[in-house]
Amino acid sequence: MEIWERSLENSITSPEELSGLFRVAAAPLSGVVRRYPMRITPYYLSLITGPGDAIWRQCVPDPAELEDFTQSPDPLDEERLSPVPGLIHRYPDRVVLVVSSACAVYCRFCMRKRGVGCNGILAASQEEAIGYIASRPEIRDVILSGGDPLLLPDDRLDDLLSALRKIPHVEIVRIGTRVPVTLPERITPRLVRMLKRHHPLFVNTHFNHPSEITAQSAKACARLADVGIPLGNQTVLLKGVNDDPMVMRRLMQLLLTIRVRPYYIHQMDLVRGTAHFRTPVNHGVAVLDALRGHTSGMAIPHYVIDLPGGKGKVEVAPGRVERNGSRLSITNYLGETVEYLDVK
Ligand SMILES: *Cc1c(COP(=O)(O)O)cnc(C)c1O
Ligand code: SF4
Numbered sequence: 001m002e003i004w005e006r007s008l009e010n011s012i013t014s015p016e017e018l019s020g021l022f023r024v025a026a027a028p029l030s031g032v033v034r035r036y037p038m039r040i041t042p043y044y045l046s047l048i049t050g051p052g053d054a055i056w057r058q059c060v061p062d063p064a065e066l067e068d069f070t071q072s073p074d075p076l077d078e079e080r081l082s083p084v085p086g087l088i089h090r091y092p093d094r095v096v097l098v099v100s101s102a103c104a105v106y107c108r109f110c111m112r113k114r115g116v117g118c119n120g121i122l123a124a125s126q127e128e129a130i131g132y133i134a135s136r137p138e139i140r141d142v143i144l145s146g147g148d149p150l151l152l153p154d155d156r157l158d159d160l161l162s163a164l165r166k167i168p169h170v171e172i173v174r175i176g177t178r179v180p181v182t183l184p185e186r187i188t189p190r191l192v193r194m195l196k197r198h199h200p201l202f203v204n205t206h207f208n209h210p211s212e213i214t215a216q217s218a219k220a221c222a223r224l225a226d227v228g229i230p231l232g233n234q235t236v237l238l239k240g241v242n243d244d245p246m247v248m249r250r251l252m253q254l255l256l257t258i259r260v261r262p263y264y265i266h267q268m269d270l271v272r273g274t275a276h277f278r279t280p281v282n283h284g285v286a287v288l289d290a291l292r293g294h295t296s297g298m299a300i301p302h303y304v305i306d307l308p309g310g311k312g313k314v315e316v317a318p319g320r321v322e323r324n325g326s327r328l329s330i331t332n333y334l335g336e337t338v339e340y341l342d343v344k
Contacts (some may be wrong), residue, residue, distance in 0.1 A: 004186040008104065008151075011041045018060065022051050032061040039106050044182045054209040054241045062175040068275040073126045075261050075270040077310035087129040088251075091096055091311050094141035097129055099160065101147040106181035108158035109238055109277045111269040111306075116147055131243060132165050133170065140171040150179040154194055161198040173198065174187055176234070178206040184220035191253040196227040204232040204263060208242050210250045218258040225259040232263035235301070237284050245290030252291060262301035267316070269306055278343045279330060281305070285316060305330060307338045 001009075012018060015026035018040075032038075041240045042060045047055045063181055081090045088096040098241055103110075108115055133139050149157065164170050179186045203224055216217055219254060233255050235242065242248050244301065252262045265287070268278040288303045304313040314320055322329045328340040 003190070004183055007041050007183060007185055008039075009045065011039045012045065012105075013037070013039050017062070021045075021078050021094070024051055024060075026205055028063050029061045032063060033240055035318045036065055036108075036113055037106050039104065039117070041183050043106050044105050047214070049211075049284065054247075057239070057240050058107055058109065058208060062108060062276065064271040065108065066277040067336075068273050069151070070272045071275055071307075073272045075313065076111070076182060076306055077308075078112075081310045084128040084132045084266055087132055089132075089139075090312065094136055094143065094229040095133060095139055096143045096145050097126065098146055099126060099144050099149045100151050102151045103146065103148045104179055106185070109268065109274045111271050111274075112147070113271055113273050113283060120262045126160055127161075130160075130167075133164070134167045136319050140169055141174065142172075143174045143176060145176045146179050148179055149175050150157070150177045150191070150202045152157075154191055155175060158194050158197075160335065161195075161201075163199055172200050172202060174202040174204060176206070180205045180217050180220040180224070181207050181212050183218040184214075187220035187223050189223065192223045192227045192229075195229060196292070201230065202232065203229050204234050204341060205260065206234050206236075206259070207251065207255060208235050208238060208312060209252050210247065213251075213254045221258045221260055231260040233260045233301070235248060235262070235263045236266045236268060236277075237279055237287065237303075238268065239279050241277075242285065243283060245287045248287050249290055249295055249299075252301070253295055256296065256299055262299055263305045264313075265301050266268075267303070267305040271309060275343075280343050281316060281321070288316075305340065307340065308331055309338065311338050 018024055019026040033051045036241055045061060078088050081088050083089055086098045094128060103116055110116055133142060164173055178251050179224045221231055233258035237243060243250060255262055267273060267281060267284055284303050291300045305315045307330060314332050315328050320331050326344055328342055329337050330340050331337045
């Protein structure tokens with residue numbers, strides 16, 4: 001067994017284990033964990049300084065998860081946009097391949113909360129999805145997602161990347177992973193040696209708070225960067241975690257120090273069980289305003305809203321968003337206007 005596999009085994013997965021470590025009652029969390037699984041790796045646990053801090057809020061279940069009745073389990077209509085199991089085809093030239101339903105840490109704000117940690121959204125093999133991609137020459141960009149693709153064993157990932165690389169029209173492959181943040185020991189020399197054989201390969205990771213940038217996560221990113229993999233970061237704007245403009249600015253600056261280029265700040269999706277993390281869109285605009293001009297342009301990502309109904313990501317920028325009270329009208333890349341209900 002590899003070191004990272006042992007770390008997964010030693011992760012805490014029950015409220016009882018948590019209450020053995022912190023002054024927190026297990027009972028109110030049991031129902032939450034039955035519905036939405038919990039896992040916190042020993043490394044990520046070690047970053048918690050106390051109940052309620054930014055790391056805690058991201059990984060410790062909250063009874064509020066069961067009190068969100070208005071939002072949909074799948075607001076982005078991923079199930080409808082899935083022509084074959086495990087594949088989401090929403091844009092003309094790129095697809096998302098859902099290759100695993102497991103994650104090292106189950107983030108409480110996850111946009112695939114309906115499926116992570118369950119077997120529901122995971123196809124037994126990617127054969128059908130690969131066939132779909134091979135038969136459509138317009139697909140030039142394949143995004144491996146999940147769950148976390150880097151929880152697959154090296155050889156399975158190798159086979160999958162090799163199969164994609166055999167398809168001539170697939171120009172680039174991206175891997176979306178939170179492993180550098182939550183299980184940095186997974187980024188082994190053996191893994192990066194394998195990944196290196198599948199260029200052009202990009203990795204987008206998911207740091208949300210400056211305290212996630214540590215010697216360990218920096219080393220994981222360095223290993224990936226050293227084999228020539230460009231690293232990007234997708235942050236989710238989270239109430240009580242990184243909605244302070246100064247915190248966000250520091251995060252963006254620190255990412256550059258570990259050779260990770262900020263790519264997106266995502267407005268929280270309207271996913272059931274995550275409403276307690278949403279911030280108003282105006283607040284996200286204020287966070288972006290505290291970046292532009294105040295720090296390196298390299299540190300400035302795009303602030304995007306993923307429109308309900310699978311209409312695509314839209315950058316919050318003048319001309320795209322019109323406000324009428326808490327109702328926004330947002331226009332996507334096809335010129336379609338979608339109503340979007342903001343939080344008050
Ligand atoms: C986010 C996303 C993509 C990739 O979007 P980019 O803006 O190219 O990063 C592709 N497909 C789906 C379904 C997505 O959600
Ligand atoms: S790592 Fe990503 S897919 Fe997994 S729980 Fe966190 S946000 Fe969701």
